[in-house]
Amino acid sequence: MREPMTRKLAPFGVSVFTEFTRLALEHQAINLAQGFPDFDGPDAIKEFACERIRRGHNQYAPSHGVAALRRAIAAKVQRCYGLEVDAEDEVTVYAGATEAIFSSLAGLIEPGDEVILFEPAYDSYAPSTVMAGGTPRYVTLRFPDFAVDEDELRAAFSPRTKAIVLNTPMNPCGKVFSRAELSLIAELCQQFDCFAVTDEVYEHLTFDGASHLPLIALPGMRQRTVMISSTAKTFSMTGWKVGYSVAGPRLTAASRSSHQFVTFCTPPPLQEAMAFAMGLGDEYFSGLRQSYAERRALLLERLAAIGFDVRPPAGTYYVAAGIGPLGFDDDYAFCRGLPALAGVSMIPFSAFYRDRHAGRDVVRVAFCKSGPLLEEACVRLGRLPRRS
Template sequence: MPNISKRISLFSESAIARISHMAETYEAINLSEGFPDFPPPEALRNRLKDIASQGPHQYSIDSGAQNLRQALANYRQTFAGQTLDPEQEVIVTCGGTEALMTTMMALVDPGDKVVVFSPFYEAYGTDVLLAGGEPLYVPLGQPDFTFDADVLEDAFRQHPKAIILCNPSNPCGKVFSKAELEIIAGLVQKYDAFAIVDEVYEHIVYKPTEYTYFSNLPGMYERTISCGSLSKTYSITGWRVGYIFAPPHLAAALRQLHMFMTISAPSPLQEAAVTSLGFDRSYYEGLREVYTKKRDIVMKGLDAIGIPHNVPQGAFYMLMDISEYGYDDDTAFCEDLIRKLGVALVPGSTFFHEDVHNLVRLQFAVKDETLYEALNRLEGIHCMKR
């Protein structure tokens, strides 16, 4: 038999998927997979019921249903103040995952370098490698996950094709300040690079933190591909409706590749998703209040137990410090935690290029009662000390 593709050796099974499978086996509370465990808004569910009988049920145009692209352009105008042409600057993708992969494949040639901040969502490094590129990892220093501008410029001196920026960040909940983004923008321009911005958590930002759209910074729109998804904002991760905002000269290339990657996102779900983009600002304020409450429940509970953690500024993740429990292997800690206490978290080493084994990631996009039960179980964590 011939050998399988060499690119398969570039990555292994997702640690998040492996932990989730183990959580199911032990009937543990799963705080590893980053998706809401509560339903989408009722208006969205009702619209989907109508579409189930009315359609559409066939392929949409490859760049996405026209009414959804127009709704996305209106949405961008409302929140980012940008006026986009839905025919030339908006592409609907099969989830944010495809948006990122299409962007990477369209921009990166074999041998090109891409700057990636560490910690990072596990797909980023893999996407770069699958495109034939080389990740250049730049550490975000703890506890506030800021970067050293000199270290970042050292990476840019290697003339990367692009930088990928997750803002707000998975896994640490970092929201980059305007001043930080201006430093990044200056380097992108100075070294003639692109910026790929993952904005999937743009509406989950905690007061008093302010969110800045990177593509609004001077000189950045023409160099920025903004990737997003409706998944987390509307609790529809299974719908697989994502999008790309890009200037026409880049969107044309992205659209061409996207057509051969997935043809189109699911047509019935595109049609239903239009409803969500019509929600007024009160929906997004309510979303922030919901997640602020959940974040505060977890932080108060961890503080009471005595487990150190960072304070996320956005998204619905935080990192817990497990140094005092005597484990030099964070994966072994997470496996023991499932077996002994029935709570599933993700090994922090999954997200770091550096040799970090004292952190684990907790996601809190679950019902309040689930959080309270998980915290109740974590009260027994001190028995895990070695």
Template sequence: MTGLSKRTETFTDSVIRRMTRVSLKYQAVNLSQGFPDWDPPAKLTARLAEIAAYGPHQYSITWGAQNFREALAKKQTHFTGLDIDPNTEIVTTCGGTEAMMTAVMSVTDPGDKVIVFSPFYENYGADAILCSAEPIYVSLTPPAYTFDAAELERAFQQHPKALILCNPSNPCGKVFTRDELQIIADLAEKYDTWVITDEVYEHIVYEPYENIYFATLPHMRERTISCGSLSKTYSITGWRLGYVIARPEVIEVARKVHDFLTVGAAAPLQEAAVTALSFDDSYYDWLKQHYTKKRELLLNGLREIGLPHTEPQGAYYVMVDISAFGFASDEEFCETLAEKVGVGAVPGSAFFHEDNNDYLRLHFAKNDDTLNEALTRLADIYKKMPVHRK
């Protein structure tokens, strides 16, 4: 038989999703894959129930139902201050994952280079490779996850077609400062580079930090391709509703890519989601308070146990330093953690381009009972986890 695709040889299945299966295997509390264990807002599910009876149930417009795009444009205009045209500057996608793939495919050709900050959400490197582009990795240095401006410029000097910016960041919870974003913007303008932003955690930011939309920086709207999702904001990760927002000339290409990738996002779910997109500011204030409490619950518990960790500025992930346990492999550590302690986590090496086995990622998008049970189990970690020597 003739060979299979070579472009897929350098990456595996999703480590994040694999760790959910490991958690199920050992009946561990799953703090690996980032989805909540509570219901979406009641108004949203009530509207979905109505639509189940009355529709729509057929294809919507390929690039998104008209009322969905109008509601999304109004909501994003409110938060960004940018006047977004629902008819020329939006394409609705099957989740943020497809949004990112659509964006990368819309601006890159085989052999182009794409800058990716490390650590990174595991899909980014794969997105570039599937587009036959070459990722250039720039380090974010723990524990503050700052970048070196000189290293970043050396990456730009390789004339990449795009830079991928996740802000707030998965997995490390970093929220980029205005000064950091301006450095990126200045280099993008100097080297004529697209900036593809992943903003799925836009509304999950903790005091005193502030989410700054990259497209709002001077001269950046023209070269920014903003990708987002409703998954995290409205607790509907299974609905797979995402979007790309960019200038009309970019969206014209993105619509064609999207059309042949998935045809269109689910029409009934778009119709229901209009309800959520119309929520007033009180919902987003509640969301911030909700996650702030969960963040403190988990961080306080980790402090009491004595597990060193980062304090996320945004998103809902915590990086835990496991270097003291001495395991040669963080994947082995996480498998043992699920089996012996009963808590599921993601090995940090899934996110780092660098050779790094010192971290795991936990998430706190869980009910308090779930988080407390995980902390109760983690309290015995030093007793139950064997110490290895590297």
């Protein structure tokens, strides 16, 4: 029989999150591996969705999203970043940021086009690029500071570059790109006449005075950027998969050209509930940031006391933790053994690099968990036998 799986997808195997969440379940370990909260967003959002289901909002929505949500997104983007956007022609709703990224790349990329990816990279970027017919071109950022090497970035751009994918705040390393780094990316996009697809799902999770700056707001980038975000992390409803993009009309048309044939639309009651959520006001967003700042402080303090090499992440809800000081040098072996050994699971950092040697003595620890669960995880980790 012929091989059913295409050669382009076979190398990607099973997502690292599937593997380590399965392992956590097997050992009933505390799952600090996959990035979903162990708490839900506000009850009022859930009630809103239930009420819309009962009222009969259960048939297909317009492919680009229900009007109330698109208007709420336009208002939020204006409130947070001072961007004026047209809710009809510049805002699109998808089945999560993941689908927004795939649909945007599928609408933009021709066979042979190159797409620049920063690594460590969120796991969907490379397969989405390849499924869209493009070739990933990597720029590597390294533990512990994950600084952008200007020469390496410049060298990655060429006339073959059609797009760059930028994730800020960045999973898994917690980096928030600075204005200078964003300006360099903007300059190169304009010099090489290419587009940026930005994944900003952690836009509201920044700490210690770091602030999120969307690339689309930089001079010359308004018509070159597909700004993507999601309600998943902001409203602690990762399973709802309501994501969106903001982009100029021509770029929006490119993304919608594929989106209409990928999912067509996202469940309308969930979209309407997220329209309500977007209007929750500043207290909600500052409360979210504050509660994550507390979880982050707790995890950083405990991991450092146990002996992990930790640096405070400027954004996201992940900590990159070096395991070298504990006497370990193989992140996969460490993470595969950890659920049985300590009852906790984490993600090996090298999974986010193409060359698995990078990040081999680092793990990603998620702190999107309630305080007592994080405390218990740290107590368990404290019992970990040291190798050195």
